[in-house]
Amino acid sequence: MFRMFFVLLVFSTGGGILISKIDNNILIGNISESLWNITQNQCICEMIQSNGIISTLNYFSTNQTCQLFYTNDSSILVESNLNSSLIFTNQSAIFIAQNQITSTTITSSSTSTTTTTTSTTTTVCSQPTWSQTATTIFGSSAGASGSTLSLLYEPIGMYYDDPNNMLIVADSKNQRILRFSLDNPPSVATVIAGSNGYGCNMNQFEAPDGIGVDSSGQLYVTDYFCSQVVRFPSNSNSTTSGTRLGSVALPTLISINQLTNDTYVVSNNDNAVYKFVGGSGSAVVTAGGNGNGTALNQLLGAVGVYYDYLYTNSLYVADSGNNRVMKYPSGSTSATYGTVVAGGNGAGSGGHQLNDPRSIVVDSNGTLYIADSNNNRIQRWLQNTSNGTTIVGGTLGTASNQLYFPETVLFDKYNNLLVSDRYNNRIQMFNLTTC
Ligand SMILES: *[C@@H]1O[C@H](CO)[C@@H](O)[C@H](O)[C@H]1NC(C)=O
Ligand SMILES: *[C@@H]1O[C@H](CO)[C@@H](O)[C@H](O)[C@H]1NC(C)=O
Ligand SMILES: *[C@@H]1O[C@H](CO)[C@@H](O)[C@H](O)[C@H]1NC(C)=O
Ligand SMILES: *[C@@H]1O[C@H](CO)[C@@H](O)[C@H](O)[C@H]1NC(C)=O
Ligand SMILES: *[C@@H]1O[C@H](CO)[C@@H](O)[C@H](O)[C@H]1NC(C)=O
Ligand SMILES: *[C@@H]1O[C@H](CO)[C@@H](O)[C@H](O)[C@H]1NC(C)=O
Ligand SMILES: *[C@@H]1O[C@H](CO)[C@@H](O)[C@H](O)[C@H]1NC(C)=O
Ligand SMILES: *[C@@H]1O[C@H](CO)[C@@H](O)[C@H](O)[C@H]1NC(C)=O
Ligand SMILES: *[C@@H]1O[C@H](CO)[C@@H](O)[C@H](O)[C@H]1NC(C)=O
Ligand SMILES: *[C@@H]1O[C@H](CO)[C@@H](O)[C@H](O)[C@H]1NC(C)=O
Ligand SMILES: *[C@@H]1O[C@H](CO)[C@@H](O)[C@H](O)[C@H]1NC(C)=O
Ligand SMILES: *[C@@H]1O[C@H](CO)[C@@H](O)[C@H](O)[C@H]1NC(C)=O
Numbered sequence: 538m539f540r541m542f543f544v545l546l547v548f549s550t551g552g553g554i555l556i557s558k559i560d561n562n563i564l565i566g567n568i569s570e571s572l573w574n575i576t577q578n579q580c581i582c583e584m585i586q587s588n589g590i591i592s593t594l595n596y597f598s599t600n601q602t603c604q605l606f607y608t609n610d611s612s613i614l615v616e617s618n619l620n621s622s623l624i625f626t627n628q629s630a631i632f633i634a635q636n637q638i639t640s641t642t643i644t645s646s647s648t649s650t651t652t653t654t655t656s657t658t659t660t661v662c663s664q665p666t667w668s669q670t671a672t673t674i675f676g677s678s679a680g681a682s683g684s685t686l687s688l689l690y691e692p693i694g695m696y697y698d699d700p701n702n703m704l705i706v707a708d709s710k711n712q713r714i715l716r717f718s719l720d721n722p723p724s725v726a727t728v729i730a731g732s733n734g735y736g737c738n739m740n741q742f743e744a745p746d747g748i749g750v751d752s753s754g755q756l757y758v759t760d761y762f763c764s765q766v767v768r769f770p771s772n773s774n775s776t777t778s779g780t781r782l783g784s785v786a787l788p789t790l791i792s793i794n795q796l797t798n799d800t801y802v803v804s805n806n807d808n809a810v811y812k813f814v815g816g817s818g819s820a821v822v823t824a825g826g827n828g829n830g831t832a833l834n835q836l837l838g839a840v841g842v843y844y845d846y847l848y849t850n851s852l853y854v855a856d857s858g859n860n861r862v863m864k865y866p867s868g869s870t871s872a873t874y875g876t877v878v879a880g881g882n883g884a885g886s887g888g889h890q891l892n893d894p895r896s897i898v899v900d901s902n903g904t905l906y907i908a909d910s911n912n913n914r915i916q917r918w919l920q921n922t923s924n925g926t927t928i929v930g931g932t933l934g935t936a937s938n939q940l941y942f943p944e945t946v947l948f949d950k951y952n953n954l955l956v957s958d959r960y961n962n963r964i965q966m967f968n969l970t971t972c
Contacts, residue, residue: 676963
């Protein structure tokens, strides 16, 4: 996930390209020969000097695209390589998911460039595939539950902390939130909330379910049985008491728009998705809320929510009881009729069906990745298609190619697929194998 920082460094490459900030504009070049001159709110420029080459990433908030290019004394090259890994100031490594040089030698500011980089949690390569066997990165690979700091008991919600390559997991039946590093798995976790027995006090949980983290690092946890959403400060630990963001009846997953702080929470009870506008105040219905049913303004036992603020600016809901995924435009209300973007053909295991879908993530191409929980598989649906395909899983079991009720699906910064394998009490990583 991109951090929205305007970190500007000035480099001088011995008479070569100069990158600097002048007033509110970012200039690449020098005063007499400007190669790039864009306003600050169009672009985030971050850069690193490595092997004599300056690499920069520009993120354009206007169209949510990126340009990667590097400069030498005479050229600006736009490039992406399969294994490129660049460390940016105040930003994590970026995985470059294509393998081609798209453009060379840009000598004027009018030349257009090609978008080549991925943000995390998304995939832009055209034919990504993942290993069919997973590595257990946390918990017991054999599926055993436990309460030590290396075991889990029914993990549900997850949040990937890209800058630190850490995963945060709602370890639901241990009533705690764990965080652990993905750098050298398996690692030992730290408790960052809860682990103070079963209850609804502000340092306790009964059934922590969904996890969100906002742009300032605050942690949001939905507690299903306590029917509340609790917010914890960044750097919380098991002694920290949170504050109640609000009441939501039987809340499940949560999703935060990092640009606006709008916080979306599913009420499994109310067949509705609520929005805390700007992350505060009282919740308003943003999808469903019209009783249970199959109409396009209704939900039935919905569980998952994903607000895609990066690419499609839309709200996606895993409408579990209707075995479908719904999509709503930004700004939707209880009066909005959504569209079915996956499933909706009854519970089943056909390519056109889902069976109790629980979570969704969307990539830069609008492709959906769905934890199809009762089918023990992860499905991919390209935009505007009537069928999905299985990318991992498909049978119930504890083997490394099997799952047992996958709850949350997401991607790390290398586009490896992470799955909370609930009833196997483990977190599985399916590595990206081809792009
Ligand atoms: C700016 O670039 C031009 C063309 O490359 C060069 O002639 C000039 O010396 C540069 N000016 C500075 C201040 O570096
Ligand atoms: C960059 O663009 C801004 C606005 O278009 C302009 O005012 C400014 O003079 C330009 N700066 C340079 C160094 O070209
Ligand atoms: C995104 O916006 C930037 C700045 O306006 C522009 O230079 C770039 O070409 C755009 N990218 C795409 C893919 O439209
Ligand atoms: C800069 O890059 C261009 C394009 O790859 C190359 O032709 C040129 O030799 C490079 N210049 C230097 C000084 O490395
Ligand atoms: C990328 O890295 C993998 C593993 O280190 C290696 O097998 C592969 O050849 C590399 N690909 C390229 C294009 O360098
Ligand atoms: C970037 O990181 C450095 C070193 O950790 C820190 O001092 C600086 O405040 C950070 N800048 C921003 C904008 O976060
Ligand atoms: C994007 O999706 C379309 C179908 O909707 C597909 O043909 C295309 O290959 C996809 N592109 C990428 C980069 O995934
Ligand atoms: C938990 O956080 C509090 C407040 O930041 C701190 O005082 C305390 O030492 C921390 N406890 C542990 C065990 O890290
Ligand atoms: C979101 O919240 C953070 C801290 O809670 C704040 O720093 C930031 O300005 C907020 N962003 C918006 C768009 O309100
Ligand atoms: C749907 O709503 C009706 C009326 O509130 C209720 O009686 C019924 O149990 C609900 N069905 C499901 C599957 O939630
Ligand atoms: C979609 O899946 C159904 C059931 O598996 C199958 O009969 C149908 O041929 C598939 N359609 C396409 C376009 O693949
Ligand atoms: C999966 O990818 C991670 C991150 O790139 C790497 O550390 C790990 O070794 C890979 N695992 C396998 C089994 O290839």
